[in-house]
Every structure is written in C-alpha cells, then in structure tokens.
Amino acid sequence: MNFLAEIDVMPLKEILDPQGKAVTGSMKNLGLTEISNVRIGKHITLEVDAPDEEAARQKVDEACKKLLANLIMESYDFEIKAI
Amino acid sequence: MNFLAEIDVMPLKEILDPQGKAVTGSMKNLGLTEISNVRIGKHITLEVDAPDEEAARQKVDEACKKLLANLIMESYDFEIKAI
Numbered sequence: 001m002n003f004l005a006e007i008d009v010m011p012l013k014e015i016l017d018p019q020g021k022a023v024t025g026s027m028k029n030l031g032l033t034e035i036s037n038v039r040i041g042k043h044i045t046l047e048v049d050a051p052d053e054e055a056a057r058q059k060v061d062e063a064c065k066k067l068l069a070n071l072i073m074e075s076y077d078f079e080i081k082a083i
Numbered sequence: 084m085n086f087l088a089e090i091d092v093m094p095l096k097e098i099l100d101p102q103g104k105a106v107t108g109s110m111k112n113l114g115l116t117e118i119s120n121v122r123i124g125k126h127i128t129l130e131v132d133a134p135d136e137e138a139a140r141q142k143v144d145e146a147c148k149k150l151l152a153n154l155i156m157e158s159y160d161f162e163i164k165a166i
Contacts, residue, residue, distance in 0.1 A: 008126045023150065024129075032146050034132040043091045043126035046107075049117045063115050067106065 003048045003056040007078040009069045010041035044068055047083070056080050086131045086139040090161040092152045093124035127151055130166070139163050 011017045020039040027035040046063070050056035060078055069076040094100045103122040110118040129146070133139035143161055152159040 010126065010128070020127075023127075026150055027129075027146060030146075030149055032142060032149075034142055035146055036130050036132070038127060038129040041126045041128075043093060043124045044103075044106075044121065045093070045124075046110075046121040047119050049119070059115060059117055063110060063113075063118055066113055066115075067109055 001050060001052065001056075002083050003050060003053065003080050004083045005044075005046050005048060005056070005060045005078050005080050007044040007046070007060065007064060007068060007076055008041060009044065009064070009074050009076045011039060011073060012075055015073055041074065042068075048080075053080060053082070084133060084135070084139075085166050086133060086136065086163050087166045088127075088129050088131060088139070088143045088161050088163050090127040090129070090143065090147060090151060090159055091124060092127065092147070092157050092159045094122060094156060095158055098156055124157065125151075131163075136163060136165070 017039045024036060024038040048056045048059050050059055057080055064076045100122045107119060107121040131139045131142050133142055140163055143163060147159045
C-alpha cells in the first residue's frame with residue numbers, strides 16, 4: 001500500500017528563529033501590522049510503500065529522526081493517509 | 084481577537100524540486116528504500132490580530148501573496164484557528 005505523509009519540521013520554541021524575525025519585520029513594512037510572531041520551518045511531503053499504516057508511520061518517524069529533522073533545534077510532527 | 088495561522092508553501096508540482104530529489108536519494112542511502120517522491124517546502128506559523136476569522140483569513144492571504152509565497156513557483160494553503 002502507498003501512503004502519503006505530510007511532515008512539519010519547526011524550530012523549537014526556545015530557539016530564536018532569525019528568518020521568522022526578519023519576515024515579521026517585513027510584514028510591518030508592508031503595512032501588515034496585525035501579523036506577529038512569524039516562525040518558519042519546513043513542510044515535507046513524501047510517499048511510503050508499507051503493508052499498513054502503522055508500518056508507514058514507523059518508516060516516516062525513522063526518516064524524520066535520521067534525516068529530516070535536527071532534534072537538537074527542531075521538532076516534527078506528521079500525518080499519514082493512504083493514497 | 085487573536086488567530087493562529089498555519090501556512091504551507093510548496094513548490095508547484097510541475098516544477099523540479101532539487102532539494103526534495105536530493106533527500107529522496109539520501110533516503111535510499113540510509114536504507115529507507117520504501118520512501119519516494121520527497122518534496123520540500125515551507126511551513127509557516129504566525130499570529131494575526133483581527134476582528135473575526137474572515138478578516139484574519141484575508142490578512143493571511145495578503146501576506147502569502149505579498150511576501151510568503153512566490154506564486155510563479157509555489158502554491159500555498161493555510162488553516163486558521165482562534166487562540
């Protein structure tokens with residue numbers, strides 16, 4: 001079975017996000033003064049071939065831990081659906 | 084009222100995603116051969132101060148169009164919730 005995973009990798013709350021800070025500043029310059037606290041991470045989609053959803057979930061978790069997220073600075077979460 | 088927006092900005096399907104291609108290759112090298120078709124975009128969270136959800140939605144849409152997404156190469160979608 002094929003599954004589609006949608007993964008979000010975000011900088012940890014305790015860690016300064018300079019890219020987000022810069023974009024928050026740009027929002028003000030564009031007149032979007034109502035927008036604050038921008039934080040920027042990664043959105044990753046991928047396909048997994050696995051016998052069932054639990055197996056797919058484990059593969060995606062392994063991929064996040066080994067490659068997609070740096071757990072010292074980032075957290076991740078994901079959703080999986082059959083396709 | 085304050086709203087939290089969760090925005091995904093992804094490279095358009097028609098456009099080659101070299102970062103995703105490289106990560107797909109790395110998955111194979113790590114033994115995660117079941118994973119394919121990795122695509123990498125941005126996940127952005129931000130807060131909006133607006134009188135109601137419809138107004139917040141308009142502000143976020145404006146922010147995406149003006150600053151967060153490059154509509155020639157990327158598409159975006161977002162969800163909003165009151166916080």
